[in-house]
Every structure is written in C-alpha cells, then in structure tokens.
Amino acid sequence: MASITFIGAAGVVTGSKHLIETTAGRRVLLDCGMYQGEKDLEARNWTLPPVDPKTVDAVILSHGHLDHCGYLPALVQAGFKGPIHTTSATIDVASLVLYDSAHIQEYEAQRAAKHPNRGLHATPLYTHDDVDKVVAQFKPAEYGAMCDDIAGLRYRLSDAGHILGSAITELWFDQRKLTFTGDLGRYGRPLLNDPTPIAESDYVLAESTYGDRMHPASDPQVDLGKVINTAMARKGVLVIPSFAVGRTQELLYAIGQLQRDSSIPNVNVFVDSPMAISADAIMERHPEAMRFNPKARFGPGDESLGARNVKVTVQSADSIALNDIQSGAIILSASGMASGGRVLHHLRNRLPRANDTICFVGFQAPSTLGSQLEGGAKSVKILGVPVDVKANVIQIDGFSAHADRGELLRWFANFTGKPRTFLVHADPGAAQSLADAIGKKYGFTVTPAHAGERVEIV
Numbered sequence: 001m002a003s004i005t006f007i008g009a010a011g012v013v014t015g016s017k018h019l020i021e022t023t024a025g026r027r028v029l030l031d032c033g034m035y036q037g038e039k040d041l042e043a044r045n046w047t048l049p050p051v052d053p054k055t056v057d058a059v060i061l062s063h064g065h066l067d068h069c070g071y072l073p074a075l076v077q078a079g080f081k082g083p084i085h086t087t088s089a090t091i092d093v094a095s096l097v098l099y100d101s102a103h104i105q106e107y108e109a110q111r112a113a114k115h116p117n118r119g120l121h122a123t124p125l126y127t128h129d130d131v132d133k134v135v136a137q138f139k140p141a142e143y144g145a146m147c148d149d150i151a152g153l154r155y156r157l158s159d160a161g162h163i164l165g166s167a168i169t170e171l172w173f174d175q176r177k178l179t180f181t182g183d184l185g186r187y188g189r190p191l192l193n194d195p196t197p198i199a200e201s202d203y204v205l206a207e208s209t210y211g212d213r214m215h216p217a218s219d220p221q222v223d224l225g226k227v228i229n230t231a232m233a234r235k236g237v238l239v240i241p242s243f244a245v246g247r248t249q250e251l252l253y254a255i256g257q258l259q260r261d262s263s264i265p266n267v268n269v270f271v272d273s274p275m276a277i278s279a280d281a282i283m284e285r286h287p288e289a290m291r292f293n294p295k296a297r298f299g300p301g302d303e304s305l306g307a308r309n310v311k312v313t314v315q316s317a318d319s320i321a322l323n324d325i326q327s328g329a330i331i332l333s334a335s336g337m338a339s340g341g342r343v344l345h346h347l348r349n350r351l352p353r354a355n356d357t358i359c360f361v362g363f364q365a366p367s368t369l370g371s372q373l374e375g376g377a378k379s380v381k382i383l384g385v386p387v388d389v390k391a392n393v394i395q396i397d398g399f400s401a402h403a404d405r406g407e408l409l410r411w412f413a414n415f416t417g418k419p420r421t422f423l424v425h426a427d428p429g430a431a432q433s434l435a436d437a438i439g440k441k442y443g444f445t446v447t448p449a450h451a452g453e454r455v456e457i458v
C-alpha cells in the first residue's frame with residue numbers, strides 16, 4: 001500500500017524530508033533539507049535518514065532554502081543517483097546555497113583543526129565535489145507544466161510565492177493526489193507572486209511555521225525606515241542578517257523606495273556576501289518567478305532592485321575592511337539566522353559596540369544565535385568565542401517570507417473538498433493550533449505530523 005513517512009521537519013521547523021512510497025515500490029523524497037538550530041537537532045544531520053538513499057528513485061525539491069535542500073549533497077554522497085526535480089529558478093538558488101554551505105562546512109572543519117576544544121566538526125558533512133554531483137542531477141520543470149518523467153508518477157509545480165523559484169507540488173500516484181506546500185509565501189508582496197491556489201487534493205502536506213501567529217499589520221517598509229533612522233541617529237552602523245538570495249533583494253527594494261521618498265538619510269548600503277551578485281543575476285534571469293521584471297522596472301541609477309549607494313563586497317578583504325566603518329552605513333550580510341557565514345564576523349565586531357544596531361528580519365529557529373540575540377542575551381558565543389552584547393538588537397517581523405496563520409487559512413479556503421491534511425515544518429504548538437483552526441473552519445481532518453510516523457494512503 002502507498003504511504004507517506006515523515007522523516008524531517010515533523011514536530012520541528014527544519015530538516016524537511018517526506019518520503020512517498022507507491023504500491024509498486026517507487027520511492028520519491030519530497031525535499032531533502034538540513035536540520036538547523038539546537039545542537040542535538042543539528043547532530044541529526046550526521047545520521048543517515050531511515051531510508052537507503054540508493055533505493056530512492058527521485059527527489060522533488062520545493063525551494064532553495066537550506067532547511068529544504070541542504071541535505072542533498074549528503075544524500076548523493078550516500079549513493080542517491082536519481083533525478084532532483086525542481087524549477088529552474090530553484091536550481092540556480094539551490095546551487096548557490098549549497099556551494100556556500102559546503103564552503104562554510106569546509107571552513108569550519110579547518111577551524112576545528114586549529115581550535116580542537118571548540119566543539120566544531122573536524123570533517124565537513126559534505127564538500128564542493130558533492131555539490132557538483134547534486135547540480136548534475138537537477139532536472140528543471142516549468143511552473144504549471146504536467147510532468148510524467150518521474151518514477152512513473154505525474155507531478156506539477158506551481159508558484160508558492162515564498163522565495164524565488166519556490167513551488168507547491170501536486171503529485172498523482174495510486175489513483176490519489178497529494179499536495180505538498182513546501183513553504184508558503186505571503187499575499188500582496190512587492191516582488192513575489194501570491195501562493196497559487198489549489199482546488200482539489202485527496203491529501204495535503206502543509207507547512208505551519210506561523211500556524212499560531214499573525215504578522216504585524218504595519219507596513220514592513222515603514223518599519224524599516226524607522227529602524228534605519230533610529231540606527232543612524234545613534235551615530236552607528238546598522239547590521240541586518242539576511243539570506244543573500246531573496247530577502248536581501250526585498251530589503252534593497254524597500255531601501256530604494258525609502259531613498260526615492262527621501263524617508264531615510266543618505267547612507268551607504270553594503271551587501272556583504274560573495275553570493276549577492278549572483279543572487280541579483282538570478283532574479284534578473286527569472287522574471288517568470290516574480291511579480292515584475294526588475295530590469296524593465298528601474299531606470300538609470302538603479303544599482304540593485306532600485307536602490308542607490310549600494311556596494312557589494314565579494315572579496316573577504318573588503319568584508320574585513322567594513323569593520324573600520326564607525327557610522328552612517330547599513331550592512332546586509334548572510335546568514336539570516338546568524339547560524340553561519342560572514343555575518344558572524346560582523347556580529348562579533350559590532351555586538352560589543354553600544355552605538356551599533358542589529359536588526360533581524362526573518363524567522364529565527366530556536367537556539368540559533370539569532371534567536372538568542374532576539375531573546376535579549378547579554379553575552380553569546382560566536383565561533384566558540386564569548387562576545388558581550390551592547391548593541392541595540394531589534395526585529396522587524398513583516399519581511400517574513402512565510403504565510404502567517406491568517407494567510408495559511410486563506411490558502412486552505414481554496415479547496416473544494418476536504419483533503420486529509422498533515423501539518424509539518426512547525427513547532428508542535430504552532431502545528432496543533434493551526435490544525436484546530438482548519439478543522440473548525442473547514443471541517444478537514446488535520447493532524448500535526450510526527451517524526452518517523454508512516455501514514456498509509458487509502
């Protein structure tokens with residue numbers, strides 16, 4: 001009998017992996033993400049999933065965030081040789097993200113050799129070479145196209161509006177249809193499309209990250225303007241930890257609007273990421289995944305998504321030179337949860353400075369450095385070194401790429417029937433809260449998924 005097994009992102013937000021097995025014995029993995037956050041959660045990345053990667057026929061990838069694609073190189077290293085189906089925009093985003101992830105892991109392994117008592121891994125989980133193999137296994141699919149080239153199953157990808165290239169998957173097998181949301185985006189955002197409505201499905205596997213919360217009603221662009229003005233009035237530097245692909249471009253778009261309205265002072269904007277130039281280029285290459293074509297929208301003077309005074313620092317020497325800037329600058333640097341990447345060096349440098357401001361703009365998984373700082377920690381450890389927190393630490397929720405409770409309920413309203421629904425990608429409280437709300441409002445049978453649980457498709 002066909003089944004779904006919840007391997008990752010069940011009861012937690014990260015590590016997205018869901019195994020579909022058909023009656024004929026074909027195996028398709030929906031997403032193959034890394035665990036991020038708490039130490040014992042990240043430790044799960046070092047154990048193979050409870051399915052032999054050699055026996056998986058194919059992977060369908062919802063989008064290029066690390067908690068959805070970050071385990072693919074380890075799967076390939078362990079013998080997975082099948083195709084990885086996803087949109088062409090996600091192929092570009094995930095390739096960038098995975099090479100960066102391999103680089104971070106190789107770098108941390110080098111540091112482990114230098115500092116053996118800091119608890120860092122002495123060998124990388126995977127390397128650049130493993131990512132080369134993943135990239136060779138990617139197979140592009142267009143939004144809206146019915147595809148039948150996957151292990152005898154049919155599938156279709158539609159825009160999820162979460163990040164560039166993100167997709168909702170509809171999968172037909174054993175005379176049943178299953179819909180997997182991946183991560184769902186917001187309604188009415190400036191750059192990305194609304195999540196595509198789905199009318200019919202027998203089964204739904206839906207994310208529920210913000211299942212118990214609403215985003216603030218305020219305009220995030222206005223909030224960002226206030227943060228920039230306050231940070232500049234403190235005569236310091238504003239650091240915004242931000243995923244280089246997508247979120248950074250949304251921030252640049254908002255900064256550009258604020259510059260045009262003269263709502264913020266004339267400041268330099270540093271995009272400190274070796275990925276940023278590629279990320280801009282990816283956005284330009286994929287107007288099919290955006291609300292408008294950015295190259296056609298902005299005229300002369302546009303440096304990045306309509307923003308001015310933007311300097312991209314690619315070389316690490318230029319990144320280090322940013323440490324000398326005392327005031328009048330905004331630094332956008334990855335990663336968004338401060339779980340790795342160049343932003344760690346900025347935080348180590350800026351957190352002890354009382355004039356500086358750190359502003360988080362995305363979801364911070366529990367126990368990440370970002371979550372500790374948001375929680376008001378007065379001292380944190382960065383790459384094993386204790387750092388005092390004297391800078392002003394704040395957050396803006398409105399830039400979240402995830403649908404909130406109201407938006408999730410709005411998306412579920414599109415179904416004409418009552419699909420059997422499982423909620424993934426959330427802490428248990430958020431998933432249960434949304435399950436209760438969907439059950440009450442629409443009469444669906446809804447259950448939060450549990451890790452390791454196998455559900456038969458009847």
Ligand SMILES: [Zn+2]
Nearest residue numbers: 063065162183
């Ligand atoms: Zn995501």
